[in-house]
Amino acid sequence: MSEKRHQVEKLATGIPGFDHISDGGLPKNRTTLVSGSAGSAKTVFGSQFLVEGIKRGEGGVFVTFEEEADDIRSNLLSLGWDIDRLERENKWAFVDASPCSTTWTSSPAIMISARFLPAYSTRCAR
Numbered sequence: 023m024s025e026k027r028h029q030v031e032k033l034a035t036g037i038p039g040f041d042h043i044s045d046g047g048l049p050k051n052r053t054t055l056v057s058g059s060a061g062s063a064k065t066v067f068g069s070q071f072l073v074e075g076i077k078r079g080e081g082g083v084f085v086t087f088e089e090e091a092d093d094i095r096s097n098l099l100s101l102g103w104d105i106d107r108l109e110r111e112n113k114w115a116f117v118d119a120s121p122c123s124t125t126w127t128s129s130p131a132i133m134i135s136a137r138f139l140p141a142y143s144t145r146c147a148r
């Protein structure tokens with residue numbers, strides 16, 4: 023069997039150090055679980071993954087179960103990522119499933135996601 027047959031196709035995250043140590047990025051078309059203690063950079067990693075995908079012409083969906091989308095927007099803005107602008111440009115969508123979201127079952131974000139997720143996004147962080 024050729025060596026190529028054993029190769030897993032990778033999706034570059036756009037995060038230079040990570041793509042280097044992971045030999046090209048994350049396995050393409052698979053689900054990857056990023057785990058770690060609080061403050062270990064799971065949210066920053068997921069956000070940078072989406073931002074870098076957007077720079078490459080992909081769409082990004084961020085599903086939040088923990089923090090409210092507004093808190094994430096403010097925090098990422100202070101890191102130089104203007105998520106509000108990306109949302110207005112229809113490049114980034116939040117699905118807010120956070121416990122503080124009292125209307126999440128009827129939230130427009132959830133309804134949008136049903137159409138948006140399969141049709142548009144190639145990157146998803148949650």
Ligand SMILES: Nc1ncnc2c1ncn2[C@@H]1O[C@H](COP(=O)(O)OP(=O)(O)O)[C@@H](O)[C@H]1O
Nearest residue numbers: 059060061062063064065066067097098100101
């Ligand atoms: N806007 C910011 N400015 C400076 N440091 C930040 C900012 N947001 C997060 N951090 C720091 O980056 C690290 C990773 O944060 P985060 O990705 O939110 O962690 P996790 O999601 O794993 O709990 C933490 O040490 C946090 O304090």
Ligand SMILES: [Mg+2]
Nearest residue numbers: 064065066088
């Ligand atoms: Mg987090």
